[in-house]
Amino acid sequence: MATANHNLSHYDKNTVPNAKDFRFGIVVSEWNDTVTNGLLKGAQEALIDCGALPENIITWGVPGSFELIYGSKKMIEQTVDAVIAIGCVIQGETKHFDFVCEGVTHGIKALNLNSDTPVIFCVLTDNTMQQSLDRSGGKHGNKGTEAGIAAIKMAELRGR
Ligand SMILES: Nc1c(NC[C@H](O)[C@H](O)[C@H](O)CO)[nH]c(=O)[nH]c1=O
Numbered sequence: 001m002a003t004a005n006h007n008l009s010h011y012d013k014n015t016v017p018n019a020k021d022f023r024f025g026i027v028v029s030e031w032n033d034t035v036t037n038g039l040l041k042g043a044q045e046a047l048i049d050c051g052a053l054p055e056n057i058i059t060w061g062v063p064g065s066f067e068l069i070y071g072s073k074k075m076i077e078q079t080v081d082a083v084i085a086i087g088c089v090i091q092g093e094t095k096h097f098d099f100v101c102e103g104v105t106h107g108i109k110a111l112n113l114n115s116d117t118p119v120i121f122c123v124l125t126d127n128t129m130q131q132s133l134d135r136s137g138g139k140h141g142n143k144g145t146e147a148g149i150a151a152i153k154m155a156e157l158r159g160r
């Protein structure tokens with residue numbers, strides 16, 4: 001289902017475990033910070049709405065989405081139950097967009113494969129700034145909210 005047909009902010013609390021006993025790490029890119037700060041807000045609000053304690057949420061900034069890989073690797077060492085990697089990559093004039101998006105995707109996939117801590121992919125890869133604004137608290141909701149809920153569900157699965 002395309003995002004256009006699904007509000008990213010919608011979730012049913014009855015299907016989300018209570019997050020009071022979990023610790024979360026959030027790594028957020030400074031590139032396109034109007035968007036990434038909106039995603040961060042959505043993620044933080046979702047975590048707290050579902051019981052997470054503010055003191056159990058560690059948040060670090062990194063320069064760009066490519067640095068989410070290393071930042072998430074270091075965050076895993078903070079003994080958290082899940083990491084949320086937040087970024088916004090927007091197509092420019094060159095192929096750099098392709099390499100950043102592919103690099104981040106493969107890097108975060110590798111962290112999920114090679115560590116015992118789930119890393120949630122909250123990286124927008126959009127054609128325009130408007131598409132990113134629409135998905136970080138705009139008309140399509142907030143992908144950060146979606147990522148926060150995913151982090152709680154994966155933290156619970158990790159403990160099974
Ligand atoms: N163009 C965008 C970037 N580019 C920067 C890279 O992510 C990286 O920081 C640089 O190549 C140094 O390693 N990053 C984004 O997050 N979003 C963009 O649109």
Ligand SMILES: CC(=O)[C@@H](O)COP(=O)(O)O
Pocket residue numbers: 089090091092093094095096097098100
């Ligand atoms: C994703 C990027 O790195 C990109 O926004 C940079 O823009 P450009 O391709 O015009 O250099």
